Amino acid sequence: MSVRISPLGWGTAVVAVLGLVVGRWLGWLEAAAVGAALAAVLVVSGLMVLGRSRFGVVLDLADRRVRVGERAVGRVEVRNAGRRRSLPARIELPVGSSVAELGVPGLAPGASHDELFAVPTSRRAVVVVGPVRSVRGDPFGLVRRSVRWTSPVELFVHPLTVGLTGSGSGVLRDLEGQSTRDLSDSDLSFHALRDYVAGDDRRYIHWRTTARRGSLMVKQFEDTRRTQTVIALATDPRDYADDDEFELAVSVVASLAVHTIREQRDIAVLAGPGALRVQTPPLLLDDCARLTQAEGGAGAALLGRRVARETPDVSVAILVTGSAVDDATLRLGARHVPTGTRTVVVRCRRGAEVAVRTQGTLSMATAGALSDLPRMLRRVVA
Numbered sequence: 001m002s003v004r005i006s007p008l009g010w011g012t013a014v015v016a017v018l019g020l021v022v023g024r025w026l027g028w029l030e031a032a033a034v035g036a037a038l039a040a041v042l043v044v045s046g047l048m049v050l051g052r053s054r055f056g057v058v059l060d061l062a063d064r065r066v067r068v069g070e071r072a073v074g075r076v077e078v079r080n081a082g083r084r085r086s087l088p089a090r091i092e093l094p095v096g097s098s099v100a101e102l103g104v105p106g107l108a109p110g111a112s113h114d115e116l117f118a119v120p121t122s123r124r125a126v127v128v129v130g131p132v133r134s135v136r137g138d139p140f141g142l143v144r145r146s147v148r149w150t151s152p153v154e155l156f157v158h159p160l161t162v163g164l165t166g167s168g169s170g171v172l173r174d175l176e177g178q179s180t181r182d183l184s185d186s187d188l189s190f191h192a193l194r195d196y197v198a199g200d201d202r203r204y205i206h207w208r209t210t211a212r213r214g215s216l217m218v219k220q221f222e223d224t225r226r227t228q229t230v231i232a233l234a235t236d237p238r239d240y241a242d243d244d245e246f247e248l249a250v251s252v253v254a255s256l257a258v259h260t261i262r263e264q265r266d267i268a269v270l271a272g273p274g275a276l277r278v279q280t281p282p283l284l285l286d287d288c289a290r291l292t293q294a295e296g297g298a299g300a301a302l303l304g305r306r307v308a309r310e311t312p313d314v315s316v317a318i319l320v321t322g323s324a325v326d327d328a329t330l331r332l333g334a335r336h337v338p339t340g341t342r343t344v345v346v347r348c349r350r351g352a353e354v355a356v357r358t359q360g361t362l363s364m365a366t367a368g369a370l371s372d373l374p375r376m377l378r379r380v381v382a
Contacts, residue, residue, distance in 0.1 A: 002146055009045070009142035012038050045138035053089060054082035057132050057149035061119075065156045065282060072119040072155055076132055080107035090135045092146070095119055096127045104134075119155055124247060126289050127155040158285040159251045162370050164259040164377065193217045229260050229316045230307050233271035235297030240322030241349075246293055249320050249348040251370045254288045256318060268311050272297070275310070300325040300345075304336030316342045323349035327364065334362055344380055356380050 005013075016038035023032025056079040066072045076093060080086045091102040095117070102115045119127055130152040137144040193206055196216030209217040233253045240246045253271065258281045260267040269276040269284065272294070276287035298306055300321040307317050317337045321330070330345050337343050344363045352368035356379040363380045367373055 002148075004144050004146070006141055006144065008140070009042070012142055013042055016042060041140065042142060045140060045142040053086060053134055053136075053147065055079065055086070055089075055134060055149060056081045057091075057134075059093075059130050059132050059150040059153060061129065061153055061155060064154070065158060065285070066121055067158050068121060068124055068160050070121055072121050072127075072157075074117050074119065074129060076102060076115045076117065077112055078104050078107070078115075079112035080109055083109055085109065091115070092133045092135050093117065093130065094152075095129050096125070121157045123157065124159045124250065124289055125157045126286075127157060129153045129155055156286045156289045159247065159254045159288050160370055161251060161255040161258055161285075162373050164255060164374055192220050194220050228266040228268070228311065228314050229318070230268045230270065230311045230314045231256055231260075231318045231320065232298075232303040232307055233269075233291070234300045234303060234319075234321035234325075235272055235291065235293050236299035237293040237295065237297075239299050239325050240293065241324055243293075245322045245348055245350055248350060248367070248370060249322060249346075250288055250291055252346055252348060252367060252373055253320050254285060255370065255373055257284050268314075270298075270303075270306055270310060299329075299333075301329050301333045304333045308336050308338050312338060314338060314341050316344075318344045318346060320346045320348065323347060323352070330364060331362070346376070354379065 016035045019031045019033075019035025019038065021035075022028055023030075023035060058077040058079075059074065060077070061072070061074040063072065076091065078089075078091065086107045088106050089104040091104055093100045093102060096119075100117055102117075104113050104115075107113060119129060121127075130150050131148045132150040133146045133148050135144060135146045193209055194217065196205065196218050200218050204219045206217050206219055231253050233249060237246075240249070253269065257267060257269050257276075257278065261278055261281050261284060267278050269278055269287075271288075272291055277283040300319065303319045303321070304317075307314055307319075314337070317334075319330075319333060319337075325347065330347065334343050334345055340361065342361050344365060347364070347366045349366055349368055352366050354368065354372045354376045355366040356376060357364045358380070365376050365380055367376050
């Protein structure tokens with residue numbers, strides 16, 4: 001419970017004191033009358049916020065996770081937990097940056113009143129709903145008393161995503177069992193035979209060739225590896241033409257990451273101050289809902305360095321940024337990705353045609369809409 005005196009209330013108190021003091025010292029009856037009247041108003045306002053309401057309040061959201069544009073509704077149930085009939089009350093429900101006011105009629109003991117409300121979901125965000133507060137005050141707005149009845153609840157408005165089944169298998173496929181150029185003395189992919197060297201594991205001696213040549217020969221293998229996909233998002237506002245372009249970039253990151261998680265491949269998503277949670281798609285999308293642009297955030301030129309620093313064993317790197325970055329800066333950012341890494345730089349430019357340029361292990365791609373992502377990936381791996 002909290003009692004707050006408004007600025008108007010404090011001003012009224014000051015004028016009341018000044019009127020009483022001036023009227024007493026100078027014998028100014030009019031000033032004393034004004035001071036007494038204002039003091040009486042303050043006393044009456046204070047009495048109006050006295051009393052204790054006994055409510056049981058339930059704040060319930062139909063769904064804690066929705067996509068952009070989906071309907072999100074909630075319910076507030078107020079029950080009279082006292083033994084006497086309650087007076088009409090005013091309930092405040094904060095929803096994001098706004099506050100909704102709900103009227104509750106007088107309730108008999110044990111009776112309840114329901115109010116339904118809708119939460120705007122036109123933009124990706126984490127909307128804090130609540131806490132529910134009952135408010136009592138005077139008609140002049142001088143004194144206000146509020147009682148908190150519930151804890152706040154978070155509603156996650158997830159970014160839009162697009163399915164990638166079958167479209168991005170070339171870049172995002174599992175490389176397990178595919179050989180690299182790194183040679184190893186023990187693995188699954190046979191490469192060649194070589195002369196035995198002291199210290200070699202005798203389990204890998206090739207006895208038939210040894211018998212034919214008269215000298216010990218051992219098997220040599222190529223390393224096999226499993227994909228570690230890393231997706232890095234630029235959060236510097238200077239990389240984007242507008243907020244809608246950043247929303248497109250977030251949706252691209254979310255779509256790629258959700259697809260990779262569902263395929264049960266190793267993945268890291270670097271965005272904002274740290275890495276996003278990738279244990280399950282809902283946790284990833286919850287973190288995507290929190291992403292914002294920030295001055296001093298990682299720009300396209302720094303994404304490659306961040307990938308190399310935080311995920312040095314990366315095999316596939318996807319760098320996502322906006323249209324305000326030139327090709328030279330994008331290549332500079334990709335240059336710092338570990339050598340041999342398959343790198344795809346995705347530039348989001350709303351309304352642009354799909355474009356892909358590949359040179360060696362680096363592909364520069366442009367997407368103009370989220371629906372373009374599957375087609376763009378097919379061109380990347382073509």
